[in-house]
Amino acid sequence: MPLPEQSPLGKASAYADQYDPTLLCPLERAPKRAEIGIGAAGAPFVGADLWTAYELSWLNARGKPQVALAHITVPCETPCLIESKSFKLYLNSFNQTAFASAQDVQARLRADLGAAVWHGAPQPGTVGVRLIAPEQFDQQSVHELDGLDLDRLDIECHTYQPAPELLRAHHDEAPVSEVLTSRLLKSNCLVTGQPDWGSLRIAYSGAPIDQEGLLQYIVSFRQHQEFHEQCVERIFMDLWTRCRPTKLEVYARYTRRGGLDINPWRTSHPMQLPAHTRTARQ
Known part of the structure; x- marks a missing residue:
């Protein structure tokens, strides 16, 4: 398992133009949790990391580019988080790759991200992935946090x-x-x-x-x-x-x-x- 300083962060990176799930860099949560008093007994919280991907694109079967937004939900119980630059590089690897449908893209994202964040877990789970098509963009709202x-x-x-x-x-x-x-x-x-x-x-x-x-x-x-x-x-x-x-x-x-x-x-x-x-x- 790489350390943060061994991730793509802060380094010059070549952008892959073909789908490559090996670009994802999972980082263990446990070392930083130990710093704040979370040990083997587990954390006193549940929750999730909610990601938004604004730059998701791929080619359809005829080579025409497609675009979407993606909402990704990673449970905080996963042993790993995903280093964000590796996530960006991974998403960019979709850009020149043909997929049969948006559903295939969604399934590929769910499988790859799930494998990364649940790496090493005795009973791996899943992650949530929802694609938002261009015709739904107008429905995306902007709202400040209530309180x-x-x-x-x-x-x-x-x-x-x-x-x-x-x-x-x-x-x-x-x-x-x-x-x-x-x-x-x-x-x-x-x-x-x-x-x-x-x-x-x-x-x-x-x-x-x-x-x-x-x-x-x-x-x-x-x-x-x-x-x-x-x-x-x-x-x-x-x-x-x-x-x-x-x-x-x-x-x-x-x-x-x-x-x-x-x-x-x-x-x-x-x-x-x-x-x-x-x-x-x-």
């Missing part, structure tokens, strides 16, 4: 590496259920250092979380280097352990890079997937 906007707060910020000590909950007050949002999440790629911009939604039940401290904590990721999925799991675990809510949901929508956006979602309790609706910055 109380933390960015309204006039705070001082001095810390730009994750600082969980900024998080505090008022356990002497009556429990609440609320949804809080911010557009100020920024982290950097673990390998290249390039900026990753995101919007964050936190829903919880329990002792009221101090909102100023929470916003300062979100801002503290500004110079942190970690993949999208890893940042969201770090945020979840910091809130879970320091604020001790009875229920917690953390959802981030990151702006796209290379025709892909990644939107990790983690929740302490089984629930319906969030709507796969992009924000204005996506």
Whole structure:
């Protein structure tokens, strides 16, 4: 299994013009999860990584190019995530390859991505793949994350590496259920250092979380280097352990890079997937 620095990230890459599933680079989730206290007993969350592919194209049987959007759902229980540049290279390998139908493309995506993210699992599962045809493009909506906007707060910020000590909950007050949002999440790629911009939604039940401290904590990721999925799991675990809510949901929508956006979602309790609706910055 390759390490992040052995992935295609930050390296010159030739673009394959014929379908090549070997371009996919799976990376193990376990090492980064161990850093945040998730061990053999498993994580206190379920969820998924919701991908959108905006640059999907192939040839039909007569050689005419076809285009579509794709929504990909990768369960967070998979032992691996997919390194995003390898995903881009893989999708580009469809460009000059003929497929009999969109259904064949969908089936190929589901098989290849499933094999990559479930690599090494004793009982491999599947991934969700939905293709959106051009006649459905007008139905794709843009909507900001619902909730109380933390960015309204006039705070001082001095810390730009994750600082969980900024998080505090008022356990002497009556429990609440609320949804809080911010557009100020920024982290950097673990390998290249390039900026990753995101919007964050936190829903919880329990002792009221101090909102100023929470916003300062979100801002503290500004110079942190970690993949999208890893940042969201770090945020979840910091809130879970320091604020001790009875229920917690953390959802981030990151702006796209290379025709892909990644939107990790983690929740302490089984629930319906969030709507796969992009924000204005996506």
